[in-house]
Structures are given as structure tokens and as C-alpha cells.
Amino acid sequence: MKLIIQIPCFNEQDSLPVTLAELPRSLPGIDLVEWLVIDDGSSDRTVEVARALGVDHIVRFERNRGLAAAFMAGLDASLKAGADIIVNTDADNQYSAASIPALIAPILRGEAQMVVGARPIGQIDHFSPVKKALQRLGSWVVRVTSGTDIADAPSGFRAIGREAALRLNVFNRYTYTLETIIQAGRRGITTQSVPIRVNGDLRPSRLVRSIRAYVTRNMWVILRIFSIYRPLSFFTMVGAVPFGIGFLIGLRWLALFLSGTDRTHIPSLILAAVLLLMGVMIWILGLVADLISVNREMLEDIRTRVRRQELAAARTGEPESGDEEPRPLSSRAA
Structure with missing residues (x-):
């Protein structure tokens, strides 16, 4: 059983060492753990840092193509590298690597093909009350649209089995988080949600530049996906x-x-x-x-x-x- 942990990166030379230092090299029930970095057109030393810290696989874009494209390129590269399970995490060390065993457990037991980590939204200090409310509202909309029971739809910390990774496609250029859940629900990919831990904030989010932009983008993403799949x-x-x-x-x-x-x-x-x-x-x-x-x-x-x-x-x-x-x-x- 081979597990690959993939990390989409865009100018992450400072935060990547912190993230990699927390990642495991062995896990119960897993024979081999490897790391994969997707360099989304970084202009800093992200690739050099990744190589120096022992990353096993590196996927490079010549220009920035966005988080969704980086995510899908990581899935393709991980599958070609022989991954049975793929864990996606962020380069800013938002998600605690200690939660990876809990994240992959439903896949190892054969209970799910994709598992999404549910953050303790109410306990995250750097999330404003408005953002917390919007996170809950967005997750509720995704649950209704997809027919799944995912508690934290915008979470990027997720484990994906080989068969599910083969069947996932992302059409949106902004983010993969909502679309993959809705697609999983529509295509019969079994999903589960497990509670996870989070780390302190290393840097401001690059996806959420403002609450207004966040709401507008995600609203259009949900409407577009709903029009595609239903x-x-x-x-x-x-x-x-x-x-x-x-x-x-x-x-x-x-x-x-x-x-x-x-x-x-x-x-x-x-x-x-x-x-x-x-x-x-x-x-x-x-x-x-x-x-x-x-x-x-x-x-x-x-x-x-x-x-x-x-x-x-x-x-x-x-x-x-x-x-x-x-x-x-x-x-x-x-």
C-alpha cells in the first residue's frame, strides 16, 4: 500500500519547510509514504527548497495556473507514481499532519473512497465571525447540492483512494474543494468527513482576499457546478x-x-x-x-x-x- 502526500505550492519557500517537517514518512497500514510538490509557477526558491528537504516528486508549471489545476496535476502524477491513496494538504501548514492517520482510516477500512477533514471552525481564532458563518453556510449548500454529509466542504485536507482519483475531474479554475465533493456525490463516490486538528496561521490566505470576493466566487462556483451536474x-x-x-x-x-x-x-x-x-x-x-x-x-x-x-x-x-x-x-x- 503506497501513500503519496501532495502539496500544491505557489511561492512557498518560507512555509514549505515547516509543513514538510511535520509530514510523516511512515504510517500504520501503509508500506510506503512519499511526498509530492506541485510548483504552480513559483518565482521564489520553492523547488530548490523542496529538493533540499527530500521531496520525492516535483511537478512544475512554467506559469501560475491556479489551485484547481495544481490539484489535478498532483492527482495525475501521484497515480502515475503508483499511489493507492493520495493525501492533499496545504503548503501553509494549516492542517495538522498528526491527523493523517484518522484521515486515511476510512479508506483503509474500505468504508469510503474520499475523506474530507473537518476543521473545528468555531475554534479557529484567525477566522472572523463572518467567515465562520459563511463557511458553515457554504458547507450546507454543498451538502444539499451533492447529497453528501461533508461537514467542512472548503477544507483542502483530504484523502482520496485510487479509484476515486481516477474518476475525479475539475472544470473550475478557482478551486477544487467544492466541485470534487459535488462531483463525488453525483458520481456515487462514497465520501466521509472526519474531525481534524489545525495549526496556527503562518500567512494570510491567498484564496480569500476579501469576504465579498470569497462569497461571490464561491456562489458562482456552486451555481456553475449545479448547472453542470443537475x-x-x-x-x-x-x-x-x-x-x-x-x-x-x-x-x-x-x-x-x-x-x-x-x-x-x-x-x-x-x-x-x-x-x-x-x-x-x-x-x-x-x-x-x-x-x-x-x-x-x-x-x-x-x-x-x-x-x-x-x-x-x-x-x-x-x-x-x-x-x-x-x-x-x-x-x-x-
Whole structure:
């Protein structure tokens, strides 16, 4: 059983040594533990520090591509390196490495394919009351959308089994945390949430520049993911708004007409017709999107099979077929 701990990094030369010093090199039930760093276009000495501290694998981007791309590149590199379990953690040492055994335990027992660490949000001093409330609200929305029972959806501290890693895809460029949970729920990947410990704050968050930006970004992420994975439900709810308003206006016009009013109220009738038609058109769009989602699911299954073939080819040393987009290379650190 091989476990790889992956760490997405962007200019982390100062915090990376602290994080690596806490990471384990052996764990109960695991035969081999390796470390992997994803350098997301850093302009400092992150890569040199990683090599000097004995990181086993390094994936490098020439330019900054964002946390979601770094996360997926780490999964690909970890799978190609033979990982049975992948643990993702942050380079700022936010998550306590002592919680890794608890994080991987459900996977080792065969109870889950993905496990998300639940931080004690109420006890984190550097989280403002507003941020704590938003974290809880966002996690509730994700639970409702995904049908999972994840207590801390924005948590990046998670363990992922090999099969789950093969099936995950991230379309959002901002972050992977919410999308992977919603996708897991929609694709039948069993998930669990376990309580974890956190460390002190080494630096301000680079994802949360302001509460307003954090709320806006995550709101659009959730809406986009919901429209991708539940298009019929999404467009049905959206279309119900203009249709409902148009229906009420139409009832008002009909009541006035039957009461024998002297005025024709033609503008109200036109507005009602336009809103009703708009609602029906949005519902038709939902039906089309639902049909497209079937094709997307088939393409995801094909992609999963291709990734399995790539891994099998990498293990046997055979060249990979196809003209795929070049990916960052995983290399053994010197």
C-alpha cells in the first residue's frame, strides 16, 4: 500500500519547510509514504527548497495556473507514481499532519473512497465571525447540492483512494474543494468527513482576499457546478421564476377582464405572455442541457478508461498513444 502526500505550492519557500517537517514518512497500514510538490509557477526558491528537504516528486508549471489545476496535476502524477491513496494538504501548514492517520482510516477500512477533514471552525481564532458563518453556510449548500454529509466542504485536507482519483475531474479554475465533493456525490463516490486538528496561521490566505470576493466566487462556483451536474433541476428552478410571475400577472389580467373593467390592460397581458414564454424557453433549455449531460457522463467514463490505460502503460514502460495536451512532468527529486 503506497501513500503519496501532495502539496500544491505557489511561492512557498518560507512555509514549505515547516509543513514538510511535520509530514510523516511512515504510517500504520501503509508500506510506503512519499511526498509530492506541485510548483504552480513559483518565482521564489520553492523547488530548490523542496529538493533540499527530500521531496520525492516535483511537478512544475512554467506559469501560475491556479489551485484547481495544481490539484489535478498532483492527482495525475501521484497515480502515475503508483499511489493507492493520495493525501492533499496545504503548503501553509494549516492542517495538522498528526491527523493523517484518522484521515486515511476510512479508506483503509474500505468504508469510503474520499475523506474530507473537518476543521473545528468555531475554534479557529484567525477566522472572523463572518467567515465562520459563511463557511458553515457554504458547507450546507454543498451538502444539499451533492447529497453528501461533508461537514467542512472548503477544507483542502483530504484523502482520496485510487479509484476515486481516477474518476475525479475539475472544470473550475478557482478551486477544487467544492466541485470534487459535488462531483463525488453525483458520481456515487462514497465520501466521509472526519474531525481534524489545525495549526496556527503562518500567512494570510491567498484564496480569500476579501469576504465579498470569497462569497461571490464561491456562489458562482456552486451555481456553475449545479448547472453542470443537475441541469434539469437548475433550469427548472430558474425558469419557474419568470413563469410564476407571468402566471400571476395573467391571473390578475383575467380577474380584471372577468370583472368587466373598462380598461383593456393590454400591457399587463403582453408582459404576462412574455414572462410565460421566457419560463417555457428556459425549461426547454434545461431539457437540452440534461441530454447534453448524458453525453458528458459518457465522456467522463471514457476519460477514466483512458487514464487507466495511461497508468497501465506507464507501469509497463510502453509509450502512451494519442495526441493529448502536454502535461507537467513528475520527476524524482535529487
